Amino acid sequence: MLKYALLGFLNYDNKTGYELKQTMDRSTNHFWHAKQSQIYQTLKKLASDGLVVSHPEHQESRPDRRVYAITDSGKKAMAAWLAKPVTTLEPNKQLLLLKLFFSGGLGKETLLTQLRLLRKLHEQQLDLYNTESPDVIKQHGKSNPELSRDTIMWERTRRFGERHEKMYVDWLDETIRMIAEHF
Amino acid sequence: MLKYALLGFLNYDNKTGYELKQTMDRSTNHFWHAKQSQIYQTLKKLASDGLVVSHPEHQESRPDRRVYAITDSGKKAMAAWLAKPVTTLEPNKQLLLLKLFFSGGLGKETLLTQLRLLRKLHEQQLDLYNTESPDVIKQHGKSNPELSRDTIMWERTRRFGERHEKMYVDWLDETIRMIAEHF
DNA sequence: AGTTTATATATAAATAATTATATATAAAAT
DNA sequence: ATTTTATATATAATTATTTATATATAAACT
Numbered sequence: 001m002l003k004y005a006l007l008g009f010l011n012y013d014n015k016t017g018y019e020l021k022q023t024m025d026r027s028t029n030h031f032w033h034a035k036q037s038q039i040y041q042t043l044k045k046l047a048s049d050g051l052v053v054s055h056p057e058h059q060e061s062r063p064d065r066r067v068y069a070i071t072d073s074g075k076k077a078m079a080a081w082l083a084k085p086v087t088t089l090e091p092n093k094q095l096l097l098l099k100l101f102f103s104g105g106l107g108k109e110t111l112l113t114q115l116r117l118l119r120k121l122h123e124q125q126l127d128l129y130n131t132e133s134p135d136v137i138k139q140h141g142k143s144n145p146e147l148s149r150d151t152i153m154w155e156r157t158r159r160f161g162e163r164h165e166k167m168y169v170d171w172l173d174e175t176i177r178m179i180a181e182h183f
Numbered sequence: 184m185l186k187y188a189l190l191g192f193l194n195y196d197n198k199t200g201y202e203l204k205q206t207m208d209r210s211t212n213h214f215w216h217a218k219q220s221q222i223y224q225t226l227k228k229l230a231s232d233g234l235v236v237s238h239p240e241h242q243e244s245r246p247d248r249r250v251y252a253i254t255d256s257g258k259k260a261m262a263a264w265l266a267k268p269v270t271t272l273e274p275n276k277q278l279l280l281l282k283l284f285f286s287g288g289l290g291k292e293t294l295l296t297q298l299r300l301l302r303k304l305h306e307q308q309l310d311l312y313n314t315e316s317p318d319v320i321k322q323h324g325k326s327n328p329e330l331s332r333d334t335i336m337w338e339r340t341r342r343f344g345e346r347h348e349k350m351y352v353d354w355l356d357e358t359i360r361m362i363a364e365h366f
Numbered sequence: 367a368g369t370t371t372a373t374a375t376a377t378a379a380a381t382a383a384t385t386a387t388a389t390a391t392a393a394a395a396t
Numbered sequence: 397a398t399t400t401t402a403t404a405t406a407t408a409a410t411t412a413t414t415t416a417t418a419t420a421t422a423a424a425c426t
Contacts, residue, residue: 001276001278001281001382002382002383004281004282004285005281008281008284008285011285016404016405017405017406018403018404018405018406019404027284028280028281028284029274030274031275031276031277031280031281031284032276032277032278032280032281033274033276034383035383035384035385036405036406037383037384037385037386037406037407037408038382038383038384040405040406040407041382041383041407042382045381059404059405063389063390063391063404063405063406064405065404065405066405066406078285081282082282082285082286082288082289083289083293085296085297085300085301086278086279086282086297086300086301086304087300087304088304089304089305089308090277090278090279091212091213091216092214092275092276092277093184093214093215093216093275094214094215094273094275094343095184095215095269095273096269096273097211097214097215097340097343098184098187098188098191098211098214098215099187099264099265099269100336100339100340101191101210101211101214101336101337101340102187102191102194102261102265102336103265103336104332104333104334104335104336105265105332106265106266110266113268114268114269117268117269117270118268118269121269121270121271121272122272125272149287149288149366150287151287152287152361152362152365152366153283153284153285153286153287154284156283156358156361157280157283157284159354159357159358160277160280160354163350163353163354164347164350166350167346167347167349167350170346171339171342171343171346174342175339175342178335178339179335182335183332183335184412185412185413199374199375200375200376201373201374201375201376202374217413218413218414218415219375219376220376220377220378220413220414220415220416221412221413221414223375223376223377224377224412224413225412228411242374242375246374246375246376246419246420246421247375248374248375249375249376
């Protein structure tokens with residue numbers, strides 16, 4: 001599905017693989033990420049499928065770069081994907097839950113220590129959603145008033161992250177309490 | 184990480200690849216799933232690493248089966264993994280958010296229809312967590328009172344699923360309202 | 367009686383993603 | 397001055413995961 005993330009960004013502007021990586025790290029990172037190597041591979045695949053085209057650009061003080069642009073065919077593919085509704089729930093993988101599922105044999109204090117550490121991490125992440133992200137989105141909304149629908153969408157993804165982290169922290173508090181009392 | 188799921192189950196009982204698939208579908212499915220083909224491959228890998236051993240069992244009316252058992256080395260590897268605390272947040276991928284992020288160009292009604300359909304799916308999933316799962320866990324807890332610590336863990340993962348779906352439905356309601364009003 | 371569904375077993379091919387490695391310059395820090 | 401960090405570019409090797417395919421019997425349905 002990374003292909004659609006790349007098509008989505010190229011639909012706004014031409015970009016190199018490197019720039020796409022930067023863009024994703026700053027925007028979709030909390031719900032979709034990719035390694036640079038995967039981005040380069042996927043761009044090649046998209047090019048061979050005719051959904052993007054690329055041309056090399058010479059640079060003096062840096063290695064030459066390859067700029068990618070979406071094609072009409074790529075725009076169509078993107079629009080078709082967006083129009084197709086999600087009809088099944090995507091299974092998501094939670095490593096922590098897998099671990100916890102098998103952790104009945106761990107000692108009480110070991111477990112509590114692990115869970116408290118994790119709580120700190122999620123609390124920090126929650127703070128990030130509450131502070132940094134909204135500013136970025138507000139700025140974007142101000143400078144491009146035409147993009148207000150995009151801005152609503154971006155804010156919805158931020159809000160998801162915020163709610164998710166809030167849920168996670170609450171669940172951890174409940175879990176810590178339960179283990180402290182009944183273990 | 185599938186390897187640890189398999190080691191975890193084999194730590195309770197010897198099982199075939201087929202049985203492991205059934206077990207996962209009935210227990211960890213909502214936070215960790217795998218295709219049968221991946222399970223077979225991973226079992227081979229575990230065997231070649233000495234973490235499990237297997238022996239074929241002849242069957243009259245079915246193809247012969249291969250039963251896997253965890254080794255001491257496998258038990259050690261599992262215990263080491265469980266003891267190692269999670270120190271970074273795992274990035275998780277939400278296809279729906281990726282789609283929504285780029286959906287600013289869709290029509291208002293198209294979007295609302297998609298979101299309402301999705302709301303129905305998540306509401307159903309929430310119902311499942313509230314009804315089916317707790318019974319299974321209670322039964323297990325009753326028949327094996329010794330396993331109460333495991334039972335607490337399994338209940339915690341169920342509760343995570345419940346909270347997650349609740350959060351998702353609430354977020355969808357908020358999103359639907361926002362788009363209905365401001366789009 | 368014939369078809370479908372479930373049980374039971376797996377392999378092969380393809381796609382997706384991660385980890386490791388490689389090159390080269392500019393800017394910042396020590 | 398020298399080292400480190402950041403910018404900028406990517407490829408190769410490995411691991412993880414999905415999709416497609418294959419075989420065979422029992423049980424249930426039509």
